[in-house]
Amino acid sequence: METYTLMRHFADSWGLVAMVLFFLGVVVFIFRPGARNAAHQAAFIPLKED
Template sequence: MDTYSIFREIADSWVLLAMFLFFVLTVLWVFRPGSRELHKDAANAPFRHENQPAQDIEEARQ
């Protein structure tokens, strides 16, 4: 059996299974209990300084 066929069989079975498990674990991690506040904070990040714009780097150093 040549190298290509061996790698092809591995990719068709074990790598596919590993990618599927990674996907399922990622979805479970995102929707885990207690992560709602983290997601809300990330979603509102562009609006944090809406009322008072952030200072320039030069102004913050002074």
């Protein structure tokens, strides 16, 4: 089996699963209970005076 064909089969099967799991992990990380305060603080970083 050629390398291209092997990589394509891997990307079609497990690559999709990995991308979906990564996406769900990011969504859970963003919408966790403590994220609102952290996002609010990060939003005002450029406006802080040194």
